[in-house]
Amino acid sequence: MPPPAGLPPWPTPSTTRLTTPTPTRPPPRTTHVRPPPPPPYTRVRIPPPPPATTPPPPRLEPAAPKPAAVSTPLPPATVSATASSSTCLDCVHFGKCSGCTHEVDLDKPPVLQEVANFFKGHGVGDFTFSRGRLSQWRCRAKLAVRGTPENPLIGLYQEGTHDVIDIPECRAHHPSINAAVKLLRQGITELGIQPFDEDAGTGELRYVQMAVTTYNTSIPVDKRYEQGKVQISLVWNSRDERSQNAEKLISLIEYLWRNGGPKSSVHLIHSIWANFQTSTSNIIFGHKWRHLKGERDLWERYGGVDISLDPCSFGQANTLSFNSLLHKLNKYVPRGSTVVDLYSGAGVIGLSVAASRKCRSVKCVEINKQSKMSFETSASRLPANLGCTITWHNTDASVEPVHWLEGSSVVIVDPPRKGLHPSVISALQKVALSERKAYKAKSSLAKVKDEKRPWILRAREAAVHVDSTTTEEGSETWPETLIYISCGWESFKKDCKSLISSKAWQLENAHAFNFFPGTDSIEILAIFKRESEAGQKKKKKAKKKKAK
Numbered sequence: 001m002p003p004p005a006g007l008p009p010w011p012t013p014s015t016t017r018l019t020t021p022t023p024t025r026p027p028p029r030t031t032h033v034r035p036p037p038p039p040p041y042t043r044v045r046i047p048p049p050p051p052a053t054t055p056p057p058p059r060l061e062p063a064a065p066k067p068a069a070v071s072t073p074l075p076p077a078t079v080s081a082t083a084s085s086s087t088c089l090d091c092v093h094f095g096k097c098s099g100c101t102h103e104v105d106l107d108k109p110p111v112l113q114e115v116a117n118f119f120k121g122h123g124v125g126d127f128t129f130s131r132g133r134l135s136q137w138r139c140r141a142k143l144a145v146r147g148t149p150e151n152p153l154i155g156l157y158q159e160g161t162h163d164v165i166d167i168p169e170c171r172a173h174h175p176s177i178n179a180a181v182k183l184l185r186q187g188i189t190e191l192g193i194q195p196f197d198e199d200a201g202t203g204e205l206r207y208v209q210m211a212v213t214t215y216n217t218s219i220p221v222d223k224r225y226e227q228g229k230v231q232i233s234l235v236w237n238s239r240d241e242r243s244q245n246a247e248k249l250i251s252l253i254e255y256l257w258r259n260g261g262p263k264s265s266v267h268l269i270h271s272i273w274a275n276f277q278t279s280t281s282n283i284i285f286g287h288k289w290r291h292l293k294g295e296r297d298l299w300e301r302y303g304g305v306d307i308s309l310d311p312c313s314f315g316q317a318n319t320l321s322f323n324s325l326l327h328k329l330n331k332y333v334p335r336g337s338t339v340v341d342l343y344s345g346a347g348v349i350g351l352s353v354a355a356s357r358k359c360r361s362v363k364c365v366e367i368n369k370q371s372k373m374s375f376e377t378s379a380s381r382l383p384a385n386l387g388c389t390i391t392w393h394n395t396d397a398s399v400e401p402v403h404w405l406e407g408s409s410v411v412i413v414d415p416p417r418k419g420l421h422p423s424v425i426s427a428l429q430k431v432a433l434s435e436r437k438a439y440k441a442k443s444s445l446a447k448v449k450d451e452k453r454p455w456i457l458r459a460r461e462a463a464v465h466v467d468s469t470t471t472e473e474g475s476e477t478w479p480e481t482l483i484y485i486s487c488g489w490e491s492f493k494k495d496c497k498s499l500i501s502s503k504a505w506q507l508e509n510a511h512a513f514n515f516f517p518g519t520d521s522i523e524i525l526a527i528f529k530r531e532s533e534a535g536q537k538k539k540k541k542a543k544k545k546k547a548k
């Protein structure tokens, strides 16, 4: 598929075709039982502080959220020349830090064999796996800040404990994240900032989120990744910036900006935000955000469009791999489609698909209202005259999901790690079968004016409309294509079986992406076709064979 007019060419993803699944090694350390990573919500919950018998806390950064492979030319590593070719982790923190579970064969996550077998068993002939970049791939990290001002610890929990392990030389982090963490550590010590004490609920700095932008048009493309700049969000233990200890926050921000901002010798910081959180719960972020230094918008290039993500919006950790996935995904959207993007976050996938100029409409549906601003900002940079109506709706996709399926020829789902809500699966099964006639009778689009259901009215009020140049989709249209993006292999298998066994959908294509090298998580892109259509194709093929 050519890129949208006026946009640079799609980068070529590095893809390995797996015809015969390659044997993978088992995880080298079997003594570690890793809890599943939390779902990739903006807020990540950490389990309650732990007597020794309680289960271990999950990673701070969702280990299985959504990133993909390599879409822009693989940039050279800055720390080690062999960083992207070696398949070994070679990290001094391995074993203590809970981030990585595997040290060798990072290009073959252990689950890959099972994944390849699963798709082969379901008749998928073109399964591919994109290995992506194996080190320095993480462009987003949420890290706990503990310890003392003299010896701050900035990192993840040690397996099975609430002890934070310092990870200054993390091999997964983008090098700019490690550099910013180093500077933060110095600032904490020099200014006597008190790291958070979980048991007492005291201290000043609780967490830090680091998000890297690798998109800077003023430097050559091949230098952009390595010269990524960091948006730092400091989670401060106070109600707001007027609280008693706020002066220390301002001092810390000034320190970071002076030593890492645009006027410093090492310009590595893009911007600084503060988040205020006093809750004793495990939720990392509070509701109050303040932008304090640098540019407000953190732009990144995803799937051929400029996307700005606020720190409170969900963002993929593996920028390069996510781009690979978007590149592949776009090929499966037929021309003239009406698309609904469920679990859309800030609408990155929906906007990327809209920019392909193949769609008549794109509806994004997301529960986190804080993603609205990011959607609006990103949408403002879309090329003009796309000929596509794009909307973003703040609502729970699991409540009467058929409302969103109606009028859409393509459904894209990208749920959190636990998979699709049962109500979404049920709606997908029913609209693909004759039962959709029953839905048609209740057609909500046909009764737009008479709509009384409060959740739909609320979603409508909160909606954002972009480029409304086309006519409303007809309620006669029902999904023919289902594009499922998954970061949870176990839940995907379950959902996939439900969809297939109901004879509603046929699995046609599948691709896996190494979003989290060093872990056993994998990102899946699966394409389903409505059974009736797929069945017809098969029959045609069989007829042709007979005729020969």
Ligand SMILES: C[S@@+](CC[C@H](N)C(=O)[O-])C[C@H]1O[C@@H](n2cnc3c(N)ncnc32)[C@H](O)[C@@H]1O
Pocket (backbone or CB within 6 Å): 040, 041, 042, 065, 066, 314, 315, 316, 342, 343, 344, 345, 346, 347, 348, 349, 365, 366, 367, 368, 395, 396, 397, 398, 414, 415, 416, 417
């Ligand atoms: C894995 S993220 C995907 C986000 C987006 N597709 C992206 O790649 O940036 C899952 C998203 O689903 C949203 N979500 C979770 N439960 C939801 C629900 N019941 N209805 C709508 N969105 C939901 C989360 O807030 C999150 O933004």
